[in-house]
Amino acid sequence: MGTSPETARSTDTEPAGTSPAGERWYQSIHPQVFWPSLVLILAFVALAIIGGDTVGDAIGTVQNGIVSYFGWYYTALISAFVVFAVWMGLSHFGDITLSNDDEGPEFGLGSWLTMLFGAGMGIGLVFWGVAEPLHHFAGIPNRASRIVAGDEAGAQDSLVITFLHWGLHPWAIYVVVGLAIAYAVHVRNRPISIRWTVEPVLGKAAKGWLGDVVDVIAVVGTVFGIATSLGLGVTQIAGGLAFLDIISTPSNMVLVIIIGIVTGLALFSVVSGVSKGIKWLSNINMSMAVALMLFIAIAGPTMFLLRELIQASGAYFQNLIALSFRTSALAGEQGIEWQGWWTAFYWGWWISWAPFVGVFIARISKGRTVREFVLGVLLIPTIFSFIWFTVLGGSGLYRELFGSGGLVGTDAEGNATVDETNTLFVLLENLPAAGLVIGVAILIVILFFVTSSDSGSLVVDMLASGGDVDPPVWSRVLWAVLEGAVAVALVLAGGLTALRGVAISIALPFSVVMIVMCFALVRQFRHERHKTLQAELRLRREQFTAHVAQTLQEDGGLLTDDDTAPAARRPRRRRRT
Structure with missing residues (x-):
């Protein structure tokens, strides 16, 4: 995926080596998160570059183990997130x-829907x-291990499975x-940090080492998620x-050179500090991608594409529950291999991107209700993904079934x-x-x-x-370089297979x-809902008391102000004998 949360950058950047408040470089970091994350990432890069194929084989072994023992867990968990998201939007919590x-x-x-639409775009698409x-x-x-037939019905199912991987589930x-x-x-x-999202459960531990662990996991996962996307993008550019x-x-050396060149362009964006410039660049990039889709x-x-969009969307919703819980259990080793290639890879990739995209979506959603948030985040990018894959993927399937192949x-x-690196270009060739148009497509990937x-x-x-919402330039440069370095390491350690395994x-x-x-x-929403209900109850009680008092006064002035006062403040009257 790819998005540009540049709207989160509220001010121009400070000179390299200082923070907005003028502290020294080491005062702008959170040491308990910064250093462990940096060491883990550098250690992986060093091992991958030195070990090469050996590290790639190790990554493949870990991937196979996770898919074998936790593939069912990923499938059940992501489906549960879909249910959870829909519940949040449709329940009484939606009014928060x-x-x-x-x-x-x-x-x-x-503007909000447009930015959500932009969040649905990316290298992966x-x-x-x-x-x-x-x-x-x-x-x-x-x-x-194929799960569709090699005919027209299989082509339909192929598009529906793609919808599964890019539809409601990742956005949930x-x-x-x-x-x-x-x-x-x-x-x-709270500051923008993952630890505060789990504070209601962890309590004070969120401020200590446990919170640091949560943030380290988020940082490392985000760097590897972005590096996976960059690795895919570089192979397609090549x-x-x-x-x-x-x-x-393209050889590994060519891929490394391309990563270096494009990372250099990203560094220029970071160092320039022109937030409006990169924001405009993101908008132009998205517009070019939409134009490419419309052209195709x-x-x-x-x-055919219009009919297929309606038909494939209907098939997706008709089979959504069965697809959501498919684990290829009866396919044996071939089923495990397929899951590792596709569904498990996607669920891992989306989870690794979650802190990055989550920060962006949260930043632009202030003032929205939970119901608006859920409906917007689930529906807008999903609809666009359906259209995108119908146009590009449907055109490829049409060519294989009814065209020149x-x-x-x-x-x-x-x-x-x-060859996933050039199928788009082969399609555009005719x-x-x-x-x-092919040159424009390459430029889109570069942008x-x-x-x-830069945004990552x-x-x-x-x-x-x-x-810190506006960290210093030097640290942004560091993380941008590390993202490129991890992409290089993954390419050298096995290319696409390593990218899948790490995700x-x-x-x-x-x-x-x-x-x-x-x-x-x-827990938080129940507490907020309870406070809201209590406030509404007090307001209704006061309104009812005022209404009764006004009605009785209008009916003959039978009550005085003292009669409508609370019992604790009402003066006692002497009993007549």
Whole structure:
């Protein structure tokens, strides 16, 4: 995923090496979070670069173990988050406002929905837009574990499974984290830090070492989640450049050079401190992505895509419960392999992105009710994802079924293959102005890389500095470099396989934090609801008393002011004899 929470940056940056208050560099960090996170990340980068394929094999072993023993846990947990999010929105908790003042929403409804729409965009959508439905249709990772047929019905199911991975479920994850952060920041006036979202359950421990552990997990998970996206983006950039014959077949060294160049662009964005500039860049990037999608829809099989959008959306909701709880239990080892390639990978990837996207969504949602928050965060990005994958993935499936094909190949052993790094470019090749459009697609990925790295480093830096909303430049530069370094390490340690394995692994500890967030939210919302009901009861009692007094006075003045006073303040009258 990719988004740009630059709206969270309220002021221009300070010179490198100082914080807004002018402290020295070491005074701007939260040491108990900053140093453990830094050491863990640097240790992984060093091991991955030195170990290479050995580390990649180790990551694969850990991934297989987690999918084998915890795949059911991921499936059940994410489905539970969907139920939890819907409950939050539809229950009486939905009336709670994410603010402790009466100023109303900070952003208008249109602007807020637009920013949520922007949060649904990212490198992942561009990378998997054409490729994922084709992967399912072709039976990848291997035909023995395929879960759809290789015909028209299978093509339909391929798109529906893609909807599962990019629809309500990932955004339910972001509802949990975003809602917890929004309530802690906007209602309880806490700094932007994950520890405060679990404070109602942990109590004073949230201020100590246990809270530090929570924030360290969030920082490390976010860095690896962003690095996973950057790794995907770089492989696609390289694939596009090779497709245009600008470079030869991408090697690891080429990928490392591209990561270095694009990370340098991100650093320029960080150091410049031009928050409005990067904000405009993000808006331009999103507009270009939408324009690309519309171009493919108009130049491609338009009527087919319109029909398929309606049909696939209906099939998704019809089979939502069965899809939500699918674990491929009867498929044996092939089922475990498929889960590791797809569903478990996505659930881990989304969880690792949750602190980043959660901070962004929470930042723009001040003044919204819980019901507005849930409906907006769940529905707007989900609808856009459905449209995006129908246009790109549906166009690829249409070409395989009814057109010239060429998007699904075979390897030397006869297994189906889909080169996810260039399927988008192959699809664009037969459309008008193909060279220009492919160049635009590559530029979109580069811009997503820059905005994701810059915005991600800001969010990570806020978490590592104890909630400072405007941390110094030097630390943002550090985290941006580390995100690029982790991306390099993952590429050298096994490429896409390593990216998948790390996403699945790093999400496991943070998923426990998210469970605690749910309990904390329920406890806080019940307390707030109780206070609201008590206040309403007192108000109604006072209104009723005033109404009775006014009615009796109008009926003959039978009561005086003393008669309507509380018993404790009412003077005693002498009894007549």
